[in-house]
Amino acid sequence: MTSEVGRGTTPADAPEIGQRRSVARLWPAIPAALVLGVLFLGSMAFMVVFSFWRTDADFHLVPDWNVDNYVKFFTVPTYLRTFGKTLVMAAAVTVAALATALPFTYFLVRYVSRRWQRIVLLAVIVPFWTSYLLRVYAWQAILGERGVINQLLMGLGIIDAPTRLFTYNDLSVFIVLVYVSFPFAALALYATLERFDFGQLRAAQDLGARPDQALRHILLPQIRPGIITACIFVFVPIIGEFLTPVVVGGTQGVLIGNLVINFFRGAQIAQGAAFAIVIAAFVTLLLIVFRRHLQVEDVVARG
Amino acid sequence: MSWPVARGIDPIETMPVSPHARATRRALWLWAVIVMAFLYVPIVLLVIFSFNEPASPGLPITGLTLDWYEDALTNRLLLDAVKNSIFVAVAVSILATIIGTMAAFPLVRGRIRYPGAARIVATLPIMLPGMLLGIGILLFLRRVLDLELSLLTVVAGHLVFTVPFVILIVAAQLQGFDRKLEWAAADLGAEPRQAARHIILPLIWPSILAGALISFTLSIDEFVITFFTVGPQLTLPTYIYTQIKFGVTPAVNAIATLLLLGTLLMFGLGIVLLSVGRRVRRRDAT
């Protein structure tokens, strides 16, 4: 069987055809390039420029080029402290969300029929179509002083007076953030777990591997893209998160998003933009440092 | 791994099952149930609050009433807001899924010089607080493109932060895709486009579905960016969040409950119909 040029690729042909085709192959990215490249980067161009300007007392942006807005982030200790805390919180939530979602999704894909998988996925995601604010308020009613948990604990006689352990502090922010992040982690994991061939685990055990060895050396490497995606979906949005800390965090559970938003709501756009950009730059740095783990290139010719 | 087995039975199922495996399965099942309970407890409370008498949603429950439902269903503004939100979310979900899926291919296979950089650019929108994005997009739409604000500009704004999710999730699945299937198709004479349509897409459907669900979820509850990009229209999140001076009433809980019931019913019906249809077709086929 001859393989003509233009009839798909084989490993032997791959390099040359790849190069000739590379430009033509990029066309599907054009709509995304428009959205992300033009709309997003164009919008951010404004904000980057503004971050170097000043907001005057009349709330106008004055092109008084300066780096004061950026310097403030590093010289006023509050911001670095809060940012550091936000990174820790985001990491903790990511670990917890993954630890919660992975067994759940594994069970779903491995032991549940295809039809019921879809039903359960929907059952997981549909509640998240209700208002975020309402859900967070509901959490308040659970964690609060007169909330469900306290009433339960008092009813069971475990405590005499309502505890404030779960309210208006970092713990409540943590719990609610895990809650809201769960469906994103689960969906990201579902996508890659669904494609996994569970027969390989049996084969491994057949060859003498312990179950946990099989998981570690066979399952995890293959679903690694899914795990990384889930991590990004949970970790990254928390950096900009401000609503949950306000509603359930009290004065203790403040995250950097709150501080940045305060500037925008007071029409201090220059300051707010500068801080947001510094934060984004730092997270980008993190992603670059870990880029080896974030490999996107196609691993061709496996097996 | 294969040995002679009756047709239609998965060989895995005929292997002897160790008690170890059975215990694991039970533990996982228990965990799944706990997680579902964790997910639904706040929802149950949310629904209960819609029946609670006081004008401020929350505990204690002083009395039950259907007044808030009456309120919600006669509130023209609220209903308009819901309609607009659904329109935007559906549009965003469809567009983001198409745009994101298309973009995932060149990202993974296009042999771009710096694929990591491309991925990071794709991730940037999610890192930034919504207000920064919202104001930036507003300025860009008005000062550069001189567009009038409307629900369509809202859709554009939402695409900015939903497309990254779709790209990332489809790319992740595409990375692990077994190329041999495509090569086999090519050997059998398929054009790349045919291979894409008939081989790749059907096999990466979980990530496409996940991407669609995620973008819908993100869009239907987005307030900040919507506020800055919407024209003289209301969406449900803007309606809720801007009741700052006066406060939220349980009418909102009522609407949320109705929406929840509505979507669950709709999907439930859809799944039932689909499986009935499949059973009918199978019966006809045999």
Added chain:
Amino acid sequence: MDHLSKHFSRRRFLQTTAGVTGAMAMGGFASASRVMAQSPMAGPTGTFNFMTWSDHFYQEQLDAITAAIDITPSISELAGNAEGFIRLGEVGGQLDMISGDALWVPRYFEDGLIDAWDINELEVSKGLYSLAREFDIWTTPAGYLGYPFGWSPVQIYYDPAHVSPAPDSWEVLLDPKYAGRVMVENQPEEVPAYMGKLAGVADPYNMTTEELAQAKELMIRLKPNVLRLAQQNTDVVNALTNGEVWLATGNLGYDERVREAGGPEIKVFTPKEGTIGWMDAEMIVTGGANSALVRPWLEMAQTPEHIAENFLRYGRPLFNEAAYKVLVNNGHQERADRFLYNKPETVQTMTLKGPGTSTQAAIEAFNEVFGA
């Protein structure tokens, strides 16, 4: 007349009063529409774009006006003054009318975003308290800057069962006795202003560096007392009802809402150092595409009957004197007086919320205190 007994839910009561006022309103409309029918020129009809807070109107009011003169506002909700300002700056004529707080109004005007006009053109303006038509900050040579709507001082609420002796000063919020039992709003420009008031600062929105330092000191003492920062006033009402907090700052009317929600009896006072407050107005946007519809609509919307009903529903005083008379005639005088409805001059004793020279510094101070 105690109309807030538990068995008679407030909603149903409002409905009956709405029926009464509605009938009166319809009566008013009947005469108004008769007047309009008699006038030789039929007015313009259609839709105009109105960005406002949710308590500036109610559904039946909008429906009644549409039925009478076929003008309907397309409402978009205002999140806050700053966001509204930013948006209006960008969309311009896509809006026709916008609401705004006291000191923001001249801001809008200076940026050429709103028109100055003679509010006495409108018949209904005769129903306004005369002092509302003559606020310095809203007067310009070209005209008045907005149609006055409502106002409220910020007051301190407390639960007398837990807070004693009866407080009279901002100081009570800092009292270590009440650690974790205080709630203030999540407003980074306002909280420093409250503390500024306590420190005796003359102008809490234009503080000098030293004054701001004083306010910051006070905020540091305030922080351990604060349970949480309220995002919406529902939060305050819930917290007072649940007994989670014993002290809270807020607009008028929370004590009633707490009582309704089954909570304890709450008392309220105005701090002796003076307080902050707001008053808002409806502003006409320059170059609005449908601005011809705004004045006829205001003519119908700002009638005493509608304003009276608005007061009953949302519970804060409004600048319409004729509406006060309507309330009195319908037996709501006690409630109206409790809400200081007939004392609009109170506005002149409060420091008005709004942009100032120290806004950015205030936000930074707030962040430094309430950050991690």
